[in-house]
Amino acid sequence: MTIVIFGGAGDLAHRKLLPALYNLHVDGLLPPRIAIVGVGRKPTTDDEYRAFAKDGVEKFSRRPIDAQAWEAFAAGLFFGAADLDSEAGLAPLGARLDIVEHERGLNGDRIYYLAIPPTLFAPTVKQLARSRFVPPAEGTRARVIVEKPIGRDLESARAINDAIAEVFAEHQIYRIDHYLGKETVQNILVMRFANSIFEPLFNQKYVDHVQITVAEEEGVGTRAGYYDQAGALRDMVQNHLLQLLAMVAMEPPHSLDADVIRDERLELLRSLRRFEGDAVDDNVVRAQYTGGFIAGKPVPGYREEKGVKPTSQTETYVALRLCIDNWRWAGVPFFLRTGKRLPKRASEISVHLKDVPPILFNADPSARLDPSILSIRIQPDEGFSLGINSKVPGPHVQVYPVKMDFHYGSTFGGTSPEAYERLLLDVIAGDATLFMRRDAVEAAWQWVMPILERWQERGDAGLATYPAGEWGPAAGEQLIQSTGRRWLAP
Amino acid sequence: MAGAVADRAWRNSSPEAIEVDLATLWREAGQSDVAIARAVMSNLIVVLAPRGDRRALTDIAADLPLDAVVSRHPSRTIVLEHCHRDTPSAPFAAGVGILTFGPPTARYGVEQIVVRSACPEASLLSILRRVVRGDVPTSVWWTEDLSEGAPFDPLLTIGRQLLYDSRQWKDVGRGLAAVVPLVDDGRIDVADLNWRRLAPMRRALVHLRGPLTAAAWRGATVAIGHASGEIAIALLLAGWLRGERRTDPIRVDVESLPERDTETVLRITLGDVIATQTARGVEVTPASTPAFVVAAPKESDADAIAAELRALSPDRALLSALRALRN
Numbered sequence: 001m002t003i004v005i006f007g008g009a010g011d012l013a014h015r016k017l018l019p020a021l022y023n024l025h026v027d028g029l030l031p032p033r034i035a036i037v038g039v040g041r042k043p044t045t046d047d048e049y050r051a052f053a054k055d056g057v058e059k060f061s062r063r064p065i066d067a068q069a070w071e072a073f074a075a076g077l078f079f080g081a082a083d084l085d086s087e088a089g090l091a092p093l094g095a096r097l098d099i100v101e102h103e104r105g106l107n108g109d110r111i112y113y114l115a116i117p118p119t120l121f122a123p124t125v126k127q128l129a130r131s132r133f134v135p136p137a138e139g140t141r142a143r144v145i146v147e148k149p150i151g152r153d154l155e156s157a158r159a160i161n162d163a164i165a166e167v168f169a170e171h172q173i174y175r176i177d178h179y180l181g182k183e184t185v186q187n188i189l190v191m192r193f194a195n196s197i198f199e200p201l202f203n204q205k206y207v208d209h210v211q212i213t214v215a216e217e218e219g220v221g222t223r224a225g226y227y228d229q230a231g232a233l234r235d236m237v238q239n240h241l242l243q244l245l246a247m248v249a250m251e252p253p254h255s256l257d258a259d260v261i262r263d264e265r266l267e268l269l270r271s272l273r274r275f276e277g278d279a280v281d282d283n284v285v286r287a288q289y290t291g292g293f294i295a296g297k298p299v300p301g302y303r304e305e306k307g308v309k310p311t312s313q314t315e316t317y318v319a320l321r322l323c324i325d326n327w328r329w330a331g332v333p334f335f336l337r338t339g340k341r342l343p344k345r346a347s348e349i350s351v352h353l354k355d356v357p358p359i360l361f362n363a364d365p366s367a368r369l370d371p372s373i374l375s376i377r378i379q380p381d382e383g384f385s386l387g388i389n390s391k392v393p394g395p396h397v398q399v400y401p402v403k404m405d406f407h408y409g410s411t412f413g414g415t416s417p418e419a420y421e422r423l424l425l426d427v428i429a430g431d432a433t434l435f436m437r438r439d440a441v442e443a444a445w446q447w448v449m450p451i452l453e454r455w456q457e458r459g460d461a462g463l464a465t466y467p468a469g470e471w472g473p474a475a476g477e478q479l480i481q482s483t484g485r486r487w488l489a490p
Numbered sequence: 491m492a493g494a495v496a497d498r499a500w501r502n503s504s505p506e507a508i509e510v511d512l513a514t515l516w517r518e519a520g521q522s523d524v525a526i527a528r529a530v531m532s533n534l535i536v537v538l539a540p541r542g543d544r545r546a547l548t549d550i551a552a553d554l555p556l557d558a559v560v561s562r563h564p565s566r567t568i569v570l571e572h573c574h575r576d577t578p579s580a581p582f583a584a585g586v587g588i589l590t591f592g593p594p595t596a597r598y599g600v601e602q603i604v605v606r607s608a609c610p611e612a613s614l615l616s617i618l619r620r621v622v623r624g625d626v627p628t629s630v631w632w633t634e635d636l637s638e639g640a641p642f643d644p645l646l647t648i649g650r651q652l653l654y655d656s657r658q659w660k661d662v663g664r665g666l667a668a669v670v671p672l673v674d675d676g677r678i679d680v681a682d683l684n685w686r687r688l689a690p691m692r693r694a695l696v697h698l699r700g701p702l703t704a705a706a707w708r709g710a711t712v713a714i715g716h717a718s719g720e721i722a723i724a725l726l727l728a729g730w731l732r733g734e735r736r737t738d739p740i741r742v743d744v745e746s747l748p749e750r751d752t753e754t755v756l757r758i759t760l761g762d763v764i765a766t767q768t769a770r771g772v773e774v775t776p777a778s779t780p781a782f783v784v785a786a787p788k789e790s791d792a793d794a795i796a797a798e799l800r801a802l803s804p805d806r807a808l809l810s811a812l813r814a815l816r817n
Binding site for chain 2: 217292293294295296297298343344350364366367370373375380381385387392394398400401402403405407409410411412413415467469471488489490
């Protein structure tokens with residue numbers, strides 16, 4: 001097995017992929033015979049690449065580097081230069097891969113990881129085909145991993161998918177949404193379908209509403225060039241948030257087969273009510289951060305960030321009120337929000353159950369009981385908790401909201417594998433359950449497009465602002481408060 | 491659910507790294523032989539004024555019965571030593587810890603976060619928002635004298651309950667001036683430990699004449715005598731008596747007692763009845779019927795604080811008393 005990382009000298013490889021591969025190696029989960037080949041434009045020696053990888057592992061690995069383990073891992077690391085712009089640009093890489101595979105006794109199975117900008121996806125796979133890097137599909141000896149974003153709208157997503165489909169069959173294509181690789185996201189399925197307490201409650205009869213918050217504390221950082229063209233809707237909602245929504249709201253699959261689960265996620269996406277025209281304004285809030293404080297320190301506004309246009313209309317925050325038009329969720333609002341420069345990094349799903357009737361302990365209208373809430377904490381502080389009301393010990397009847405709390409850290413100890421570890425392992429094993437199928441990617445874009453078109457139409461009208469360090473703009477609060485509910489801060 | 495601290499883990503941290511460092515402590519705890527359940531009933535923000543001796547972060551709340559409080563009411567405790575500045579003028583300091591309680595078969599752990607800050611309010615809010623959990627109520631325990639400084643706005647934004655002790659007030663007028671606007675504003679519930687001490691007296695008076703709205707109280711005049719340093723509790727009682735009858739209010743006079751009686755906290759004269767409150771309870775001596783006693787529950791400071799923290803519903807009688815004292 002050879003893993004070929006296009007963009008092998010880039011940020012993603014440095015921070016995520018190489019540390020993930022190292023940890024898989026330490027855990028003994030990589031195939032015994034393997035080569036990892038980073039690919040980039042700039043000529044780099046194998047030793048230089050190993051030093052680059054070691055730096056990434058030292059800085060970003062979930063566990064400290066072990067000298068002996070590193071030695072063995074580094075022996076399988078190589079670098080190959082390639083020029084994707086020229087017709088014969090992959091030829092030297094092909095020769096290099098042949099030599100590496102021959103020397104290490106590898107069988108020619110390859111995984112091509114496209115850790116490159118989406119504009120390069122199509123040209124790269126075309127080059128792979130032209131240079132005969134991809135054997136016929138029947139052999140299934142080549143797989144390709146594609147990082148989000150897959151396109152910037154439905155049309156470009158289809159174009160990318162078409163270009164990849166010309167070279168790879170769908171079962172060879174692994175579209176990564178790293179959120180699906182997180183332990184807690186995988187645990188949503190286990191929690192829902194391995195416990196008889198929860199699933200009977202997951203429907204319009206018992207659930208008042210559902211909230212999904214994916215909050216980032218960071219600003220635009222070094223991604224201004226990309227982010228200013230994308231914005232929060234494309235960067236977060238179209239993929240991560242809709243995938244989380246699908247996991248929490250999908251129907252029970254009849255098996256754990258990858259396509260059965262992916263069919264159910266797709267069905268959920270297709271059940272989302274589409275917004276058109278004014279309905280977008282009523283149900284979607286977009287905003288951009290201004291200067292404020294994060295962790296006590298002053299930070300600049302989005303338009304003052306390096307690489308961002310001073311007149312940028314790009315949204316850094318989106319809040320949405322969604323409806324799922326199926327039997328299970330009819331009438332249950334789903335509130336989603338995501339943003340940069342929010343008070344803390346946190347991803348959480350909360351399922352708010354309906355209030356008990358306003359009698360007995362809930363009879364006082366000015367002191368209503370807290371609702372029961374199932375909180376699924378995806379990151380950090382992974383785990384879930386169920387809020388229930390309990391009597392305070394003592395002679396009086398006094399009710400207090402308490403928690404039944406499951407916390408990964410204190411329950412299992414150790415560190416959970418990073419999402420990329422699980423996802424890379426699944427690609428090696430050929431399990432596509434946690435990857436997005438073409439139809440799901442396009443269904444998500446189809447749902448998002450009317451919102452993008454409406455925003456395009458309105459320009460900066462309707463673009464609110466919020467100070468960095470706040471939980472979003474007043475309009476975001478109003479979106480949920482107008483229904484008599486309020487956001488639950490993670 | 492109360493007991494001595496079984497173990498204490500600690501790490502120096504920074505506002506940015508608090509959650510990461512806490513997660514590390516929990517992972518370490520998760521690898522021990524004894525299973526530790528994380529217990530979080532609420533966020534408890536404990537506000538302290540900076541001291542001249544600038545203690546180590548681990549000792550910053552050494553004068554408070556904090557361990558005993560959180561063993562009774564397990565909370566993510568955020569000890570905040572804050573000094574207002576117009577610009578961040580000193581580096582923030584922070585530390586995190588896990589306190590464990592209980593026997594090995596039922597051990598639970600409580601998170602403790604300590605933050606020392608000197609910054610504008612918006613800056614402080616950005617720190618607090620990072621560390622409070624949204625899925626549990628947030629209580630603010632103001633350990634200082636409210637008459638010397640009102641709670642800063644970020645606490646009112648983030649908290650659901652403000653706990654204080656009006657017995658600490660050096661200037662009762664200024665203390666009331668700090669609290670009454672909070673009652674009017676309604677953003678945060680208030681809980682006063684001193685008000686809790688008044689419970690036996692209130693029960694005794696209701697036992698004597700019925701609820702304050704009852705006809706037996708019509709035209710009543712009450713004289714409240716209070717010991718030195720107990721004017722706040724006397725005024726709370728006066729506010730309660732005045733606040734419950736909108737029309738035909740009870741007439742209340744408040745005066746200080748002679749210094750010689752060292753045990754008495756309050757002495758009420760109502761017609762021919764005298765009710766005397768001490769630390770043990772309230773003794774009521776009517777002229778025409780047998781005397782009776784309403785005992786004060788035996789509870790430590792930590793018991794009282796934990797009990798107030800568990801009471802999240804608004805205390806209407808306290809709110810009514812404070813409103814009556816507005817003028």
